[in-house]
Amino acid sequence: MNEYAKSPLAARRSGPLKGRARVPGDKSISHRALIFGALAVGETRISGLLEGEDILHTAQAMRALGARVERKGEGEWRVRGVGVGGFREPRETLDFGNSATGCRLVMGALAGCPITATLDGDASLRKRPMQRILDPVELIGARAVSAAEGGRLPITLAGARDLMPVVYRTPVPSAQIKSAVLLAGLAAPGETTVIEAEASRDHTERLLAHFGADITVDADGAGRRIRLKGEPELVPAPVKVPADPSSAAFPMVAALIVPGTEIVFTDVMTNPLRTGLITTLREMGADIEVLDRRGDGGEEIADFRVRSSALRGVEVPAARAPSMIDEFPVLAVAASFAQGTTVMRGLNELRVKESDRLAAIAVGLRANAVEVAIEGDDLIVEGRGQVAGGGKVATHMDHRIAMAFLVMGLAAHNPVAIDDVSFIATSFPGFVPMLRGLGAELA
Numbered sequence: 313m314n315e316y317a318k319s320p321l322a323a324r325r326s327g328p329l330k331g332r333a334r335v336p337g338d339k340s341i342s343h344r345a346l347i348f349g350a351l352a353v354g355e356t357r358i359s360g361l362l363e364g365e366d367i368l369h370t371a372q373a374m375r376a377l378g379a380r381v382e383r384k385g386e387g388e389w390r391v392r393g394v395g396v397g398g399f400r401e402p403r404e405t406l407d408f409g410n411s412a413t414g415c416r417l418v419m420g421a422l423a424g425c426p427i428t429a430t431l432d433g434d435a436s437l438r439k440r441p442m443q444r445i446l447d448p449v450e451l452i453g454a455r456a457v458s459a460a461e462g463g464r465l466p467i468t469l470a471g472a473r474d475l476m477p478v479v480y481r482t483p484v485p486s487a488q489i490k491s492a493v494l495l496a497g498l499a500a501p502g503e504t505t506v507i508e509a510e511a512s513r514d515h516t517e518r519l520l521a522h523f524g525a526d527i528t529v530d531a532d533g534a535g536r537r538i539r540l541k542g543e544p545e546l547v548p549a550p551v552k553v554p555a556d557p558s559s560a561a562f563p564m565v566a567a568l569i570v571p572g573t574e575i576v577f578t579d580v581m582t583n584p585l586r587t588g589l590i591t592t593l594r595e596m597g598a599d600i601e602v603l604d605r606r607g608d609g610g611e612e613i614a615d616f617r618v619r620s621s622a623l624r625g626v627e628v629p630a631a632r633a634p635s636m637i638d639e640f641p642v643l644a645v646a647a648s649f650a651q652g653t654t655v656m657r658g659l660n661e662l663r664v665k666e667s668d669r670l671a672a673i674a675v676g677l678r679a680n681a682v683e684v685a686i687e688g689d690d691l692i693v694e695g696r697g698q699v700a701g702g703g704k705v706a707t708h709m710d711h712r713i714a715m716a717f718l719v720m721g722l723a724a725h726n727p728v729a730i731d732d733v734s735f736i737a738t739s740f741p742g743f744v745p746m747l748r749g750l751g752a753e754l755a
């Protein structure tokens with residue numbers, strides 16, 4: 313993607329939104345399906361894969377590392393893996409684009425391969441902290457040959473054949489750190505343990521078990537202790553990727569704030585470590601009905617009927633943040649249309665996402681005449697039941713800031729413009745046509 317050619321877009325107040333929507337496949341599971349497929353011996357079949365730019369970068373990295381990755385049809389992919397520790401030295405720099413998940417998980421997987429690889433990304437990814445991954449992978453036995461200042465990309469990483477299994481406490485609740493350690497631990501003899509003080513999304517644990525690894529997860533206070541037996545032969549297993557709740561979040565909030573709306577969302581993953589937004593919206597008075605809950609390939613899914621609702625301000629506890637870490641931009645939009653104050657606590661990690669989201673949300677809300685404050689790590693939004701709008705929002709190469717403010721424009725009195733729509737393609741290609749198909753006015 314050309315980082316310098318920005319494509320602006322505006323959303324304007326729209327009539328009732330109506331219809332059914334199936335948002336694309338879950339981004340977290342899509343990255344992992346490709347990476348675990350590449351580490352298994354034999355062919356993994358994936359259906360419903362997200363074909364966003366972030367995932368295409370991970371697919372390309374797996375190819376560069378020696379796996380065969382083929383697209384057979386829409387969302388239908390096959391991966392022929394090389395086995396744990398079997399990556400070959402890539403000829404070129406591995407480019408992860410905008411995606412920290414792809415980059416950080418692959419850093420873990422590279423640790424146990426006796427090769428050297430250089431990893432890089434776009435201007436947003438180059439700003440993001442990677443020392444949080446270098447610390448554990450160096451402890452396990454890999455070595456950072458070079459890194460930009462502050463342990464940032466581009467990074468050249470040398471893996472090793474003799475890894476040390478470790479007991480690692482993640483310094484912040486992060487599924488990416490946890491997953492990198494577990495992926496490195498796959499190549500270490502003996503048992504690798506990760507302890508997290510608060511439970512983060514557990515797709516890595518679920519998929520490792522699905523691919524035949526010996527992994528145990530126990531409660532540990534409010535968090536978890538995960539133990540993985542190293543040096544397994546991962547066995548290919550089919551992966552059916554459910555619809556991404558973090559993508560569904562945007563049209564769901566649109567459904568709540570646009571009067572007269574009713575939308576049914578199908579196949580949405582309901583993993584409890586991902587549903588903090590639904591819990592919060594319900595506390596705010598949202599009319600969200602579960603139509604059909606069912607199990608599907610290791611994850612529960614459901615259809616949801618969402619109708620426009622009068623929302624009220626609530627307090628979101630810090631302990632809930634990991635289960636909705638990507639949903640705060642759009643929750644801030646919902647809070648702007650609520651009556652009363654919404655306090656979102658414990659958002660420090662938002663400062664190191666695709667952009668400094670805490671700042672980007674506050675600046676975007678103010679540009680649209682919403683009263684907002686940042687106090688320490690808390691975000692406080694004063695809801696007045698309606699939003700003036702009329703602002704132009706800087707998206708800072710951040711897909712979720714872009715989508716959140718387009719959603720705001722669908723119910724604000726005046727149009728809301730964003731400076732750049734292009735990064736939405738990293739996670740939700742088809743976002744704009746899907747909204748238009750439901751009746752939204754975007755131009």
Ligand code: S3P
Pocket residue numbers: 339340341413485486487488489491512513637638661
């Ligand atoms: C992800 C974990 C989260 C999340 C990201 C995807 C994952 O990041 O923000 O979009 O797939 O593991 P952290 O683990 O850094 O919180």
